[in-house]
Structures are given as structure tokens and as C-alpha cells.
Amino acid sequence: MAALRILVTGSTGFLGGFVVDAVRQAGHVPLTTARSGGDVAVDLAAKGMVAAVTEALQPDVVLHLAAMSRLAECDADPAAAARVNTVLAEECARRFGARLLFASTDLVFDGRSAPYAESATPSPLSVYGASKAEGEERVRRHGSRVVRLPLLFGPDAHGRGATAQLRRGFARQSRMALYTNEYRTPLHAADAARALVAAVADPDGPTVFHLPGPERVSRWQLGQRFCAVQGLSMAAIEPVECQDPLRPRDVSLLGELRASRSLDEMLLDC
Numbered sequence: 001m002a003a004l005r006i007l008v009t010g011s012t013g014f015l016g017g018f019v020v021d022a023v024r025q026a027g028h029v030p031l032t033t034a035r036s037g038g039d040v041a042v043d044l045a046a047k048g049m050v051a052a053v054t055e056a057l058q059p060d061v062v063l064h065l066a067a068m069s070r071l072a073e074c075d076a077d078p079a080a081a082a083r084v085n086t087v088l089a090e091e092c093a094r095r096f097g098a099r100l101l102f103a104s105t106d107l108v109f110d111g112r113s114a115p116y117a118e119s120a121t122p123s124p125l126s127v128y129g130a131s132k133a134e135g136e137e138r139v140r141r142h143g144s145r146v147v148r149l150p151l152l153f154g155p156d157a158h159g160r161g162a163t164a165q166l167r168r169g170f171a172r173q174s175r176m177a178l179y180t181n182e183y184r185t186p187l188h189a190a191d192a193a194r195a196l197v198a199a200v201a202d203p204d205g206p207t208v209f210h211l212p213g214p215e216r217v218s219r220w221q222l223g224q225r226f227c228a229v230q231g232l233s234m235a236a237i238e239p240v241e242c243q244d245p246l247r248p249r250d251v252s253l254l255g256e257l258r259a260s261r262s263l264d265e266m267l268l269d270c
């Protein structure tokens with residue numbers, strides 16, 4: 001296959017770094033943009049910026065990762081969440097159509113009917129989930145594709161992602177409360193990145209698809225498994241039951257694409 005020029009929006013984010021590496025490993029050319037870095041550093045949601053970045057970088061295809069991804073920030077400013085997660089996504093989709101793959105989330109579901117197939121109808125509980133669900137609907141109107149990602153983890157110098165947060169807690173020697181009743185299908189960000197690059201390079205791929213990790217586990221089980229494979233003391237983690245009605249209990253995903261390594265292998269690589 002000829003090398004593609006792949007635009008990665010949100011390239012400075014937690015997933016973005018893994019995706020840029022995966023683009024290179026697959027023999028393609030990464031083109032990067034974020035607010036604070038990348039080949040072109042701009043607020044992509046500002047007027048005219050999608051056109052300016054497109055003009056400057058001339059991509060063949062786009063992995064649209066740029067997002068307001070922190071739930072608390074979305075709760076504090078729903079208008080900003082809509083501007084970035086919905087309106088910007090639509091703006092990119094209008095320009096790129098089927099050449100764009102939009103990164104969505106398992107949090108478009110309410111957690112009451114897991115496991116979720118690709119055909120399940122979104123029913124978000126949070127502002128973040130709602131802004132992404134609306135983004136999905138709008139990008140699909142322009143022929144763009146949607147991938148729903150689960151909870152991601154992996155090594156990160158900035159302490160982002162589920163296992164890096166645990167590592168930070170160990171470094172601080174603080175006891176960490178992990179929910180026993182919140183289930184996910186977590187995936188290593190490097191595995192997610194490889195699958196995203198393969199998908200955006202394949203014009204015949206599905207319109208909406210999921211990338212579940214290899215197992216359904218609670219956050220508490222994920223913490224236990226991480227400690228076990230990394231040889232860390234379980235005394236630092238504490239099982240706690242989540243009582244917050246706005247946090248979905250089980251957003252496990254079903255999907256055709258199967259991870260090529262086990263959860264323990266992924267957790268070792270963190």
C-alpha cells in the first residue's frame with residue numbers, strides 16, 4: 001500500500017502520541033495538530049482553522065482525536081464541550097467525509113445494557129458522553145466513520161491514562177480507591193493506536209465499530225491485575241463501591257476486532 005499522509009488531530013494528547021508512533025510504524029506519514037503543539041498548533045475549533053490546517057498539511061485521511069476529554073471539565077463548561085466534541089467534529093467531517101475516522105467513547109452508553117454491540121443506541125449520562133454521542137450523529141451525516149474506544153491505559157510521561165494514574169498514586173504513596181462496580185473493557189493505547197491506523201487506511205472498513213480490550217473487568221480488578229503483573233503492593237489500593245448515579249456501571253463493548261495480546265501482557269507493558 002502506498003504511504004498515506006495521515007492527519008492526527010489531538011496529537012499531543014494521551015492517545016495521540018501512541019497514534020503518531022503507530023502511523024510511522026505502519027509506513028505512513030504522520031501530520032500533527034493540537035492546540036499546544038504538533039506541526040500546526042491552533043485552536044482547531046476557532047473559525048477557519050480546520051480549513052487552514054487542511055491547506056497547510058494536505059492530508060489523505062484524518063484520525064480525529066482532538067477532544068475535550070475530561071468529564072469534570074465538560075461538566076463545568078458544557079458549551080465548550082459541545083464546541084470541541086460536537087461542532088468541531090462536524091466541521092472536520094464536512095471537509096473530509098469518508099476519509100475521516102472520529103474517535104468516540106464507551107461513555108456514549110448509560111451502562112444499563114452491557115455488553116454493547118456496535119448497533120446499540122447511545123444513551124449518555126454525562127455531558128462528555130452526550131457531546132460525543134451528538135458528534136457521532138453529526139459526523140455520520142457527512143459519511144465519516146466512528147470508532148468507540150474503551151478505557152485506555154499505557155505508559156505516559158504526563159501521568160495520563162488509567163495505569164499511569166495508578167503509578168502516580170504509588171509514587172505519592174497515597175492509598176487509591178478503585179470502584180468494584182464500574183466495569184469496562186480496557187485496552188492498551190498502543191494496541192488501540194495500531195487498530196486506528198489500520199482502520200483509517202482501509203476505505204472499506206465499517207461505518208461504526210468498537211475496539212474492546214481483551215477482558216471485561218472492574219476498575220478494582222484492573223488495579224489488582226496491574227499490581228500483580230508489576231509486582232506492586234496491593235495494600236496501596238482499596239476496593240470502593242461507586243454510588244454516583246451519573247457514572248455508568250458497565251460500558252463493556254463488543255466488537256469484531258480482537259486484541260492480539262492478553263490483558264496481563266498489556267498491563268506488563270505499562
Ligand SMILES: NC(=O)c1ccc[n+]([C@@H]2O[C@H](COP(=O)([O-])OP(=O)(O)OC[C@H]3O[C@@H](n4cnc5c(N)ncnc54)[C@H](OP(=O)(O)O)[C@@H]3O)[C@@H](O)[C@H]2O)c1
Binds near residue numbers: 084160
Ligand atoms: N483516553 C481514553 O481512555 C479514551 C477513552 C475513550 C475515548 N477517548 C477519545 O480518544 C480521543 C483522544 O483521547 P485522549 O485521552 O488522548 O485525550 P487528551 O489526552 O485529553 O488529548 C486531547 C487532545 O485534543 C487536543 N485538543 C483539545 N481541544 C482542542 C482544540 N480546540 N483545538 C485543537 N486541539 C485540541 C489537545 O491539545 P492540547 O493539549 O494542546 O489542548 C490534545 O492534543 C478523544 O477523542 C477521546 O474522547 C479516549
